[in-house]
Amino acid sequence: AQSVAQPEDQVNVAEGNPLTVKCTYSVSGNPYLFWYVQYPNRGLQFLLKYITGDNLVKGSYGFEAEFNKSQTSFHLKKPSALVSDSALYFCAVRDWTGGRSIPTFGRGTSLIVHP
Amino acid sequence: NAGVTQTPKFRVLKTGQSMTLLCAQDMNHEYMYWYRQDPGMGLRLIHYSVGEGTTAKGEVPDGYNVSRLKKQNFLLGLESAAPSQTSVYFCASTTQSYEQYFGPGTRLTVT
Numbered sequence: 702a703q704s705v706a707q708p709e710d711q712v713n714v715a716e717g718n719p720l721t722v723k724c725t726y727s728v729s730g731n732p733y734l735f736w737y738v739q740y741p742n743r744g745l746q747f748l749l750k751y752i753t754g755d756n757l758v759k760g761s762y763g764f765e766a767e768f769n770k771s772q773t774s775f776h777l778k779k780p781s782a783l784v785s786d787s788a789l790y791f792c793a794v795r796d797w798t799g800g801r802s803i804p805t806f807g808r809g810t811s812l813i814v815h816p
Numbered sequence: 817n818a819g820v821t822q823t824p825k826f827r828v829l830k831t832g833q834s835m836t837l838l839c840a841q842d843m844n845h846e847y848m849y850w851y852r853q854d855p856g857m858g859l860r861l862i863h864y865s866v867g868e869g870t871t872a873k874g875e876v877p878d879g880y881n882v883s884r885l886k887k888q889n890f891l892l893g894l895e896s897a898a899p900s901q902t903s904v905y906f907c908a909s910t911t912q913s914y915e916q917y918f919g920p921g922t923r924l925t926v927t
Contacts, residue, residue, distance in 0.1 A: 710856075733914055735914075735915070735916075737916070737918075742921075743920060743921070744820070744906055744908075744918030744919050744920050744921055745859075745906070745908075745916070745918040746918070747915045747916065747917070750913075750914065750915060752913075752914070791858065791859065793916075795914060802847070802910070802914065803861070803864070803874075804849075804861075804916065805861075806851075806858050806859040807858055808856065808857065808858035809858050809859075
C-alpha cells in the first residue's frame with residue numbers, strides 16, 4: 702500500500718526567506734509525485750510533478766521540489782517566500798494497483814508567510 | 817474550456833434527505849474522482865471512475881453512490897444523508913500526464 706506523510710501541520714516563514722514544505726512517501730514501485738496548492742474556498746491547483754528524470758523539478762509560481770529516492774522524500778521549496786504564497790499545500794503520490802492509477806494525498810501543510 | 821465544474825456550490829440537508837452532486841469536465845479525461853475534505857483529514861477518496869460506465873470504491877465509499885453514464889459527467893449521490901457527511905466535496909479529473917484538475921467544491925451541511 703502507498704502512503705504520504707506531511708510531518709508539519711503548519712509552516713511559518715518570513716517574507717523573502719526561503720521556504721520548505723516537507724513530504725515523505727511510501728510506494729512499492731516507482732513513485733509518481735505531485736504537489737498541489739489550495740487557496741481559501743477554492744479547489745486544489747497543480748503545482749509540479751516528478752515522474753522520471755532530473756531530481757529537481759520546477760513548477761508554477763517559482764516553486765521547485767527535490768526528489769530524493771534514498772530518503773523517500775519530495776520536499777517543496779521556494780528561494781524567496783511571498784505573502785501571497787500563504788495557502789494549504791498537499792503532497793500526493795500515485796500507485797498503480799491492478800493497472801489503475803489511484804492517487805493518495807497527504808493531510809496538507811498550512812504555509813503562513815509573514816510580512 | 818470551463819475545466820471541472822460542480823453543482824451545487826452549497827447545500828443544506830436534513831438528516832435522511834437525499835441529493836445528487838454533479839461534476840462535469842470538458843477536457844475529455846478518462847479518470848474522474850470524488851473526494852471529501854475535512855479539517856485535519858486532508859483529501860479522502862470516496863469513489864472514482866476510469867471511464868464511461870465504470871466506477872470503483874475509494875477509501876470512504878459507505879453512504880455514497882456514483883454513476884458515470886457519460887464520459888464528461890460523474891455524479892455523486894447521498895441516499896440518506898447523515899451529519900457525518902457534512903464536508904466539502906471535490907471532484908477531479910486526470911490528464912494523460914497524470915495531473916489532476918479539481919472543481920471548486922461543494923459545501924454540504926447535514927443537520
